[in-house]
Amino acid sequence: MRANLLESTRFNFFMLRIQKCLLKEIMQIQIENINFILDKKLFWAKLNRKSAHCWGFFRNKSLLFFYPLKKMREVLTIEVGQAGIQLGNAIWEQYCAEHGIDNSGKRKENVAKMIPSKCSFEETGSGQFVPRNLAVEVRVTCILLASGQFDLEPNVIDVKNGPFAAMFHPEFLVHSKEDAANNFARGHYTIGKQIIDKVNDRLRKLVDNCDNVMGFVIGHSVGGGTGSGLGALILERLTVDYRKKPKLGFEIYPSPNLSACVVERYNSLLATHWLLDHTEVSLLLDNKAIYGICQKQLRIAKPDVNNLNRLISKVISSMTASLRFSGELNVDLNEFQTNLVPFPRLHFMTTGMSPIIPKADTGTAPNDVQKITDDYFKPANWFMKFTEFDPAEDKYMAISLNY
Numbered sequence: 001m002r003a004n005l006l007e008s009t010r011f012n013f014f015m016l017r018i019q020k021c022l023l024k025e026i027m028q029i030q031i032e033n034i035n036f037i038l039d040k041k042l043f044w045a046k047l048n049r050k051s052a053h054c055w056g057f058f059r060n061k062s063l064l065f066f067y068p069l070k071k072m073r074e075v076l077t078i079e080v081g082q083a084g085i086q087l088g089n090a091i092w093e094q095y096c097a098e099h100g101i102d103n104s105g106k107r108k109e110n111v112a113k114m115i116p117s118k119c120s121f122e123e124t125g126s127g128q129f130v131p132r133n134l135a136v137e138v139r140v141t142c143i144l145l146a147s148g149q150f151d152l153e154p155n156v157i158d159v160k161n162g163p164f165a166a167m168f169h170p171e172f173l174v175h176s177k178e179d180a181a182n183n184f185a186r187g188h189y190t191i192g193k194q195i196i197d198k199v200n201d202r203l204r205k206l207v208d209n210c211d212n213v214m215g216f217v218i219g220h221s222v223g224g225g226t227g228s229g230l231g232a233l234i235l236e237r238l239t240v241d242y243r244k245k246p247k248l249g250f251e252i253y254p255s256p257n258l259s260a261c262v263v264e265r266y267n268s269l270l271a272t273h274w275l276l277d278h279t280e281v282s283l284l285l286d287n288k289a290i291y292g293i294c295q296k297q298l299r300i301a302k303p304d305v306n307n308l309n310r311l312i313s314k315v316i317s318s319m320t321a322s323l324r325f326s327g328e329l330n331v332d333l334n335e336f337q338t339n340l341v342p343f344p345r346l347h348f349m350t351t352g353m354s355p356i357i358p359k360a361d362t363g364t365a366p367n368d369v370q371k372i373t374d375d376y377f378k379p380a381n382w383f384m385k386f387t388e389f390d391p392a393e394d395k396y397m398a399i400s401l402n403y
C-alpha cells in the first residue's frame, strides 16, 4: 500500500491508525518523499511531518523503527540583475568545483567519489548536470552563467558566451530589451511588470522538474534598478505562489567604492522595505565591507567585483553545503529561520568568514579550529560594517557557525 500524504493537512502531527486488514503486507508510506517501511505487526504510529520523525508501537509492544529510503529536497537558485548574475556565476563555479563538474556540466573524471547533488543540479538522461537556476536580467549580455537568472538589459546577459555556457538551459535565462536605468520603480512597475509572467512561467517549470522543492535562494543587488525593483517583485510573487517555501536572500548593498550612482541608496531603502515581508532570512552583503576585506586581508590593491563575488560565493556554498552533501549533520533552509529569526521581520543577518588569507600565505597561516572560530568573531571578517560595534559590550541574538 502506498499512501501519498500531501501538504493538504494543516497539522504537524497526525495519527495513523492502521487497521488489521491493511497489515497483510509490508506497507510503504510516502510523506513528502520520505518513505517509511512499516512492519506488518505495527499497531499504531505517530508521524511528525516537520522533522520527519516517526514513532509508534508494534503489537508486541516493542517500539516502531523507521528508516527513510529517499530524501530529495531541491533548492532553486534565482539571480536577478547584473550583480545577481555575476554572483551566480561565482556560485556555480564554486559548486562545480566542489562537486567535480566541468564547464559543460559533465562529471569530471578521477573525481568519482564526489557525487553531484540533485539538490542543486538536475541530471539529464545524457548524464549532464544542469543547475537548478534561473537568471533574470534586463540586459542580455549579463546572462552569462546561471540557471534561474533574470536581468533586463540584453547586453549584460551574455551567459551564452561565458565559460559555463554549455551547462545552463537557455530557457532559464530570462531577459528583456531595456534596462531599469537604476530606478527601483522602473524595475518594479514598468519593465518588471512586462516580464514577470515569463519569469513565473520559468519558475513553475523549474519547480515542476523537482520532486519536492525545499526553498529558494535568491541573489541580487538592492542598489540597481533590476535587482531591487524586479527582485522585490519576484520575491512578492514567490510569497504568493509558494507560500510555505522559505526564501533565503543574499542582498548586495551598494558601496561608493564600486559605484558612484547617487540613487542606489534610495533603491536599497525601497527594496529593504519589501524584504521585510518577502524573505524568511536575508543575508546582507555590504560591498564596502567586502571591498575592505579584499584590500586589507587579501592584499588586493584594487579589488574588482570578481574578488567580491568569490568571497560571497564561499559563504553561500558553506550555507548550502549540508544540503548538497550527505552526512550526519543536516541543516535545511527552514532551520536557519527556526534557529536565527526571533521575530519574522527581524531576519536581517550579518555574515562573515574565516580564515581569509592570501593565497601566498596558505601554507604558513595557522588554521586550527580555535583560531578560525576566534577570527570569525572579529568584525574585520564580517561582510557588513557596524561603525560603533564593540565586540566586548555588544551582544548577539543568535549565531550559527558552519565549519
Ligand SMILES: Nc1nc2c(ncn2[C@@H]2O[C@H](COP(=O)(O)OP(=O)(O)OP(=O)(O)O)[C@@H](O)[C@H]2O)c(=O)[nH]1
Pocket (backbone or CB within 6 Å): 080, 081, 082, 083, 084, 086, 087, 138, 151, 152, 153, 179, 180, 181, 182, 183, 221, 222, 223, 224, 225, 226, 227, 228, 252, 253, 254, 255, 258, 259, 264, 287, 305, 306, 308, 309
Ligand atoms: N558584489 C557585487 N556587486 C555588484 C556586482 N555588480 C554590480 N554590483 C553592485 O550592484 C549595484 C548595481 O546593481 P546592478 O546589479 O549592476 O544593477 P541591476 O540590478 O542590473 O539594475 P539596472 O542596471 O538598473 O538594470 C552597484 O552598487 C554595484 O556596485 C557584482 O558582480 N558583485
